[in-house]
Amino acid sequence: MASQKVKLDDLGAWVLKGNADRVDLTARFAVRPRVEQWCVQPSYRTRLMRKDQPVVFWASGRRAGVWGIGLLAGEPELHADDGRWHVPLDLTIAPEEFRLTRGELRADPRLAELEIFRQPQGSNPSYLTIEQARALSELWGIDE
Template sequence: MDRVRTVSLDDLGAWLLKCNGTTSDVADVAARRDPVRRWCVQPSYRTELMRAGQPFLFWVSGERRVGPGIWAAGELTGPPVLDDGDHPKLRVPIELRWFDEGRRVPRDVLRADERLAGLEVLRLPRAANPSFVTSAQLTAIRGHLPD
């Protein structure tokens, strides 16, 4: 049975790539502003839609002490590719720009914005990468992002 395709490029605002802030060292990586050049994504019809030049938001999940929310933004620099490691994974090449700690967009701020009630990462926080942000949702999110 074919799965229903719930997203299309017709309404793509941005991809949303996620990281678990509780189980990873993302806070240290962000504090050092280390470059991140690729990110693991789950193979699906969505990854087949990913192309160079498309925007993405970088979401960190986890406990309140981690400060869950949007920590960075950027662009895809190509389509996802299978890496050649011992445990092959599908990774999308990215150009990421970290936000200063005080300029990140907290999850609670997004939850409080009624225009974002349908935001996939808030409705289905445990869904696989990548998540999808519509054009209208991205417009609302931009009002919360740093310049």
């Protein structure tokens, strides 16, 4: 049995992904930048998700990068209406000029080995270690 990669004692943030090429996320978030929930795949990772843990929104595709930082607003739950798992969020997508691009993140040696780069086809959620989350917060302009 493979070991679990994500451990709570080294969890810096969850990374939730959306494909900005497949769905027009730019238009969606221009109208409603507040994200109150996002789909996740059930796994051991979703069982570790708890209210108030940090969360990062990653857009994949041609405009890939970090588009928002926030918090989980609760634990993942199965929605009867669509049969999918969703996690409640307290997250707002930043205006385009404040987002961090894939290139900016890769240029920082502290972030060059993010799971999102190593396994871009991985399912939601991905994660950041504590050190990676600190580096991202610094680039984002968040003072701890």
